[in-house]
Amino acid sequence: MNTNAVIYQDLDRILVTREQIAAAVKELGEKLTEKFRGEEPIFVCILKGASVFFTDLIREIDVPLTTDFMVVSSYGSSTKSTGVVKIVKDLDKPVVGKHVVIVEDIVDSGMTLHYLKKVFANREAASVSIVTLLDKPARRRVDLKVDYSCFNIPDAFVVGYGLDFDEKYRNLPDIGVLHPRIYSDAEK
Ligand code: IMP
Ligand code: MG
Numbered sequence: 206m207n208t209n210a211v212i213y214q215d216l217d218r219i220l221v222t223r224e225q226i227a228a229a230v231k232e233l234g235e236k237l238t239e240k241f242r243g244e245e246p247i248f249v250c251i252l253k254g255a256s257v258f259f260t261d262l263i264r265e266i267d268v269p270l271t272t273d274f275m276v277v278s279s280y281g282s283s284t285k286s287t288g289v290v291k292i293v294k295d296l297d298k299p300v301v302g303k304h305v306v307i308v309e310d311i312v313d314s315g316m317t318l319h320y321l322k323k324v325f326a327n328r329e330a331a332s333v334s335i336v337t338l339l340d341k342p343a344r345r346r347v348d349l350k351v352d353y354s355c356f357n358i359p360d361a362f363v364v365g366y367g368l369d370f371d372e373k374y375r376n377l378p379d380i381g382v383l384h385p386r387i388y389s390d391a392e393k
Contacts, residue, residue, distance in 0.1 A: 206378055215374070216381035220363055221356055223378045226338075229355040230258070233336070234265020236353065237306070240334075241268045246304040249296065251317075252276045254310035257367035257375065258338045262308065270306075273297055277317060290320040305330040310368050311339040315349035322349075339363065339380070362388070 208219065248270050250259040263272060276294035305325050312318060318335055325333045340354040364370050365377030371391060374383070 206376075208379070212374060212377060213381070215384055215387050216364075216377075217384040219379050219381045220358060220361070221339075221366075221380040223366075226355070226366060226380065227261075230261050231265050233353055233355060234262060234267075237262075237336070238265075238267045241266075241270070241304065241306075244268065244304050246270050246306050247298075247300060248272050248306045248308055250274050251307065251309050251321075252294070253375070254367050254369065255308050255338070258310060259308045262336070271298075275321075277321070279317060290317050292324075300325055300328050300330045302329065302331050304332045304334070306334045306336055309335070309337045311341065311363070312337045312349065312351055312354070313341050313344045314346040316347055318351075319347045319349050338366070339368075 246268065248259070248263055248266075250256060250272065252274055253276075259272075263270065273296040274294065275292065275296055277290050278293055279290055307318065307321055307325070309318060312335075318337075322333050322335065334352045335350070336353045337351055338355050340351055340357050341360055342357055343360045361382045362370065363380050364374035364383050365380040367375050368380065369375045370383050370387065
């Protein structure tokens with residue numbers, strides 16, 4: 206898809222290109238291969254945002270991993286998150302004694318992952334690591350250790366490569382800042 210495509214018209218600017226993403230995903234895959242050599246970790250994809258990142262990332266990892274998928278949603282509106290996360294679809298298999306790697310699209314307040322980390326610790330996972338494509342450190346509201354992040358980004362609303370606004374733009378191959386006129390139109 207070229208950057209003149211119809212859905213690119215709603216972007217203010219491109220923040221991370223597909224080439225930058227591919228290079229970062231490859232490098233992260235190499236690091237995770239080193240870290241989990243000799244192990245059989247479970248890679249958990251947090252749907253739907255992390256789906257595109259997840260499918261690219263696991264193909265860059267050379268250890269015999271398994272995959273599982275979770276759908277979560279935050280209680281309350283996006284601006285007033287309570288930090289309580291509802292598990293809409295849980296994992297298919299138990300994680301007891303397993304090395305769990307949670308794969309997220311973006312860490313914002315950090316509340317979703319803070320909660321999920323506790324969930325997996327309570328389920329007696331051997332370890333819980335957090336991997337994210339994007340991190341907005343300026344927005345953090347809880348103390349959260351992010352083990353691997355590909356890009357730190359400024360406090361702007363971004364879409365593409367799996368990330369959405371109102372379920373759209375997930376199919377953009379690059380990551381861009383959504384033009385503010387799109388939210389103001391949506392609020393009308
Ligand atoms: P938090 O870290 O618990 O605040 O929540 C992170 C979640 O909010 C992510 O998994 C995304 O679904 C969503 N989110 C946060 N910032 C953005 C953004 O800039 N674009 C799209 N989704 C976002
Ligand atoms: Mg998400």
